[in-house]
Amino acid sequence: MVVGGILVLAFSGALGSASRGFTSVLVDVQTWISTRFLGFQDFFTAPRDSVTLRNRNAELEAQVSQLQAQVIELQQRVNETEILAALVDFSRSNPESTYKAASVIGRDPSPFLHYIIINRGSNDGIRRGMPVVTNQGLVGRIDAVIADAARVQLITDPASSINVYLQNADTNAVLYGSLTGDVGLDLISQNATVEAGDLILTSGLGGGYPADLIIGQVVTVQSLEFELFQQATVQPAVDFSRLEIVLVITNFRPVDIAPLEPAATPAP
Amino acid sequence: MRNLIAFPLLGLVVILQSSMVSQVKLLNGYADLPLILLAAWSLQEQVDSAWHWGVLTALLVGFVSSMPPVVTVGGYLAVVLLARVLQRRVWQAPLLAMFSVVFLGTLFFHILSFVVLTLSGTPLSFGDAAGLVTLPSLLLNMLLSVPVYTFMRDLSYWVYPVEE
Numbered sequence: 001m002v003v004g005g006i007l008v009l010a011f012s013g014a015l016g017s018a019s020r021g022f023t024s025v026l027v028d029v030q031t032w033i034s035t036r037f038l039g040f041q042d043f044f045t046a047p048r049d050s051v052t053l054r055n056r057n058a059e060l061e062a063q064v065s066q067l068q069a070q071v072i073e074l075q076q077r078v079n080e081t082e083i084l085a086a087l088v089d090f091s092r093s094n095p096e097s098t099y100k101a102a103s104v105i106g107r108d109p110s111p112f113l114h115y116i117i118i119n120r121g122s123n124d125g126i127r128r129g130m131p132v133v134t135n136q137g138l139v140g141r142i143d144a145v146i147a148d149a150a151r152v153q154l155i156t157d158p159a160s161s162i163n164v165y166l167q168n169a170d171t172n173a174v175l176y177g178s179l180t181g182d183v184g185l186d187l188i189s190q191n192a193t194v195e196a197g198d199l200i201l202t203s204g205l206g207g208g209y210p211a212d213l214i215i216g217q218v219v220t221v222q223s224l225e226f227e228l229f230q231q232a233t234v235q236p237a238v239d240f241s242r243l244e245i246v247l248v249i250t251n252f253r254p255v256d257i258a259p260l261e262p263a264a265t266p267a268p
Numbered sequence: 269m270r271n272l273i274a275f276p277l278l279g280l281v282v283i284l285q286s287s288m289v290s291q292v293k294l295l296n297g298y299a300d301l302p303l304i305l306l307a308a309w310s311l312q313e314q315v316d317s318a319w320h321w322g323v324l325t326a327l328l329v330g331f332v333s334s335m336p337p338v339v340t341v342g343g344y345l346a347v348v349l350l351a352r353v354l355q356r357r358v359w360q361a362p363l364l365a366m367f368s369v370v371f372l373g374t375l376f377f378h379i380l381s382f383v384v385l386t387l388s389g390t391p392l393s394f395g396d397a398a399g400l401v402t403l404p405s406l407l408l409n410m411l412l413s414v415p416v417y418t419f420m421r422d423l424s425y426w427v428y429p430v431e432e
Contacts, residue, residue, distance in 0.1 A: 107291065111293075181296065
């Protein structure tokens with residue numbers, strides 16, 4: 001009876017306002033419960049999410065450092081490729097010589113000496129006395145060889161002396177190294193007119209180096225009337241502090257002219 | 269048996285000297301890592317293989333360097349001798365002994381290098397050698413003395429464990 005009465009009232013529209021009030025309360029209650037539930041859910045699931053986020057962050061950081069390492073490696077490869085391309089251009093423009101490329105892997109442990117160590121040796125056909133160059137100019141020559149490595153005496157070494165030719169002045173001189181790594185010219189004839197900027201090439205005299213390898217340019221000239229020869233300071237074409245890859249000229253054999261030099265005769 | 273660590277360690281140090289340390293220049297000088305390592309090892313009281321290490325260092329550096337063998341052999345063995353002498357006299361102040369050995373050892377090594385190279389016909393300026401090579405090298409060697417000494421002291425305890 002009661003249910004029937006309620007149904008009749010509902011269908012006749014008499015319960016409309018009461019029903020709206022009831023529904024509104026119901027929705028409010030449900031909203032309140034749902035909000036609290038979500039709050040609780042967040043509270044209990046948040047730590048698990050932060051752990052996941054932390055892991056993900058670590059993964060991404062690892063990925064970033066891996067990519068950074070890759071970028072550095074690729075940049076290094078680009079640099080190497082650029083150097084090799086320049087060396088290939090150089091070898092193509094000088095087809096009379098045959099070359100073997102080598103990486104610089106070390107320097108002499110003593111600060112008194114200017115030597116480098118390269119990763120090519122007798123197994124690659126490298127022999128003592130072979131000249132070493134880059135696309136910029138002369139670096140030095142092979143001083144000692146083992147199976148897979150060789151030691152190169154730089155032209156800046158204090159014990160190094162090379163017969164050179166000054167192109168503009170059309171005269172010969174001797175290039176010598178020093179302890180500080182600077183190179184200078186000596187034994188320049190007083191009759192020669194040497195100026196700053198003059199190009200210096202190997203002369204080939206003495207048989208230690210092939211002719212016409214670029215060495216550098218004259219920077220300053222010291223000419224004193226009471227001295228037998230003029231002297232000059234030189235700006236080498238090669239940057240010896242940044243040597244990475246060099247070329248060994250493998251078809252050049254140095255000539256030993258020692259037997260042709262007159263023996264010192266003892267004074268009577 | 270643990271003394272065999274000398275072979276890989278000294279080999280590694282010579283490689284580091286040739287490939288890295290020689291690139292870190294102060295003026296024209298750079299540190300001599302094998303010398304510092306040898307000095308630190310020879311100063312350890314319990315070490316009885318200092319001379320062997322000295323010979324091995326001289327051979328390894330002599331193999332890589334173009335320096336006449338008399339300099340490497342004479343120089344490194346002189347460092348060992350100096351360290352053994354000072355270790356007995358200044359044993360209460362090991363760091364003072366370390367600084368003294370590195371200072372005097374570097375000085376002796378450079379003087380020997382200068383004399384031998386000059387006698388063999390290499391023209392060297394004494395002023396340049398002293399001011400641009402020896403003094404900066406001395407400074408760098410002294411800077412490296414403390415960390416190398418600490419490392420070698422720990423290594424000596426590993427090679428010569430204290431019996432209880």
